Amino acid sequence: MPRILLLGSGYVAGPCLNYLLRRQENHVTVAARRVQIVESLVAGKSNASAIALDVNNDAELEAAVAQHDLVISLIPYTHHARVIKAAVKHKKHVVTTSYVSPAMFEYDEAAKAAGITVFNEIGVDPGIDHLYAIKIIDEVHKAGGQIKSFTSFCGGLPAPECSNNPLGYKFSWSSRGVLLALRNNAKYIDGGKVVEIPGPKLMASAKPIPIYPAFAFEGYPNRDSTGYGERYNIPESQTVIRGTLRYQGFPRFIEALVRLGFLDDAPVEALKPEAKDITWRSLLITAAGAAANASDADLEAAVKAKAELSGSNAENVLYGMKWLGMFSETPVHRRGTMLDTLCATLESKMMYAPGERDMVMLQHRFDVEYPATNKKEIRTSTGLWFGVPHGDSAMATTVGVPCGIATQLILDGVITRKGVVAPMDMELVAPLLEKLEAEGIKMVDEIIA
Secondary structure (H helix, E strand, O other): OOEEEEEOOOOOHHHHHHHHOOOOOOEEEEEEOOHHHHHHHHOOOOOEEEEEOOOOOHHHHHHHHHOOOEEEEOOOHHHHHHHHHHHHHHOOEEEEOOOOOHHHHOOHHHHHHHOOEEEOOOEEOOEHHHHHHHHHHHHHHHOOOEEEEEEEEEEEEEOHHHOOOOOOOOEOOOHHHHHHHOOOOEEEEEOOEEEEEOHHHOHHHOEEOOOOOOOOEEEEEOOEOOOHHHHOOOOOOOEEEEEEEEEOOHHHHHHHHHHOOOOOOOEOHHHOOOOOOOEHHHHHHHHHOOOOOOOHHHHHHHHHHHHOOOHHHHHHHHHHHHHHOOOOOOEOOOOOEHHHHHHHHHHHHOEOOOOOOEEEEEEEEEEEEEOOOOEEEEEEEEEEEEOOOOOOOHHHHHHHHHHHHHHHHHHOOOOOOOEEEOOOOHHHHHHHHHHHHHOOOOOEEEEOO
16 A cells, blocks of 8 residues: 655645545555644545644654655745655655755755655646646657747636736735745846846836736746756757736736835834834835825825836726725734735735635747748647636646646656656656646647747
């Protein structure tokens, strides 16, 4: 009986667990710091059990790893290297949905020597995006073609009917991680040149991304895309961009918050938990540099000046800030920093309500040339998935199911490559795609020009 240790209790764990439990011979132990957190996940499932486990306790972690054949790590990526270290010691396979970090890759040779597979980047982004990128690139190369431009945009968003707030965005977990990602520097290749965008200017770089006529998307680059010419084996590509999708208006709103300092995570005396109450209006006056007795019109003018807003952008951003209560006399939830204080309000006003559904949108675009015939074409690969009201979210499904599939393929001996790996060639991609599409999770490939 294969024994699987699943670390983590977030939304992704459910779809992953349910996929693995279809095979009656599997037994899955779900672990979290507090066993009560995961008991509901395993309730009524005869071949699943729950345990309490502190992954920061090496002895405790190693003891749990040693009792299983494979470890799925769905905990924060900063813990993966610790998990891999224990797995190498006890010669157990590992699966994560995270990007391979330098700390994780340090165990590549040790994993090979231990004869284990440490499989990563098998969610949706990263994961499904890799599978269909590699598939199309392989098809083009086999036909004698070259990829001259590769762009890919993915976003986890509320379904259209649930995008009913000024940002067109909702949170299913802590907003802090989402906002911190909006401050990251970005780097990509455009026209053969490396383009670097500093974090404070990331939102200003957003541009419209047309996919389907029903959607108004904007996209901005996601971290460092420059290595994907090599990872995807497309050294001929003059443009390589991987980015994030949001609904129209989101980047401009966030850009305004950045200019006003609301994404800063430096300590602020007035926002310490023990400080006196301060209203949103007072905090906004300080952020905008307005006079303490500023009228509504003067405060709006100060906000527009500080955030460099004009025209319809100004109207939309001011409306959004008022909707959040930032012009009101409502006391803020003091959390020590501007960022965390903002997060407290976002999480109170912008969480998914029961029965609301999310969606995941993913599209690759390939500009292709065939040197032998001088033929050119534009190909796309597009995926759109919706969550189930009162059921699994689209994000949980498109991350959890691929993770479960990779796990099962390793246990079945289909994926046998050793070391710290990610799905970057057809030997790994083909079996994953076959199983994924059998679950109804697939992207549509088209030649559009």
